[in-house]
Amino acid sequence: MKFLKNYIEDLFIFLGMFLIVLATLLISEVLAMYVLGTFFLFLGGYLSRNLPKKGG
Numbered sequence: 001m002k003f004l005k006n007y008i009e010d011l012f013i014f015l016g017m018f019l020i021v022l023a024t025l026l027i028s029e030v031l032a033m034y035v036l037g038t039f040f041l042f043l044g045g046y047l048s049r050n051l052p053k054k055g056g
Contacts, residue, residue, distance in 0.1 A: 004011075017039050025032035 021032055021036050021039070024035045
């Protein structure tokens, strides 16, 4: 249960992103690829700034 409390925000963020991409896919496949690519771009930028660096 402690694991869930620590990561519930991230779970909801990813679930929301998934539902946005799914809804966009129902409208247009090409548009859904752009939305998914944009999400991955921002997620990569966020993770590169906020994850602790390994090594000395």
